[in-house]
Amino acid sequence: MMDVSYYPADYTVQKMGGKAGKEPYARVIYSRPATGGRNIFGEVVNFGKPWRLGANEATEIEFFTD
Template identity: 35%
Template sequence: MKKFSILTLFVAALFFTTNANAQKFSGMDNSPLDMASFPSDYKISEKVVRITYGRPQLKGRSLSELAPAGEVWRTGANEAPEITFYKDVTFGGKEVKAGTYALLTIPGEKEWTVILHNQLNQWGSYFYKEASDVVRVTGATSTGESLEAFSIAFKDVDGGAHMVMGWDTTRVAVPVMW
């Protein structure tokens, strides 16, 4: 009888302890966080640039509805993306010191204005202040196959890379040279 009582007590304690410490996790984010870097080879430890950003989905909506032309856009979902340069570079032809910056854009029909900004950890572009811009450059638009999710990638070119942003059929490239 004594063995049965101790075993019952142990099982009951284990049951209540497990339930008390169970962790609830939320479902997958609708606009998951992603990262792109250059070089992208995981064997290379000396990155030049890395960007983290949210990946919104079209879900039947238009790009112009989600990122209106002529308005400052956070360039993704949730927080404004953060781009880190691990060495001094030229970004769209303008010199940029190594460091971390927020990435914002102003979409246009034939070109987008791409902004590196000092204000990190900002939700969206609601509190954007032009006075905090580090540089503004332009990237010409082109078209490609339709992408449901906003994406950023780096394309290897002589002397550097192009940061290519794509969503729906729109592509915007900005040269990053070092």
């Protein structure tokens, strides 16, 4: 499942309302696994074990200002 997050967080609400004056400062596109109702930590992945974030997609971050 792909998801997008902006900074400022309400950028998309402002844009849809026609109130966004400029581009956001940053955008993060990330992937997250579907849990399917499972508890990931403690069941699928034991506590204390490494677990990578994402669901086979690399996270992307884009900055719109210097």
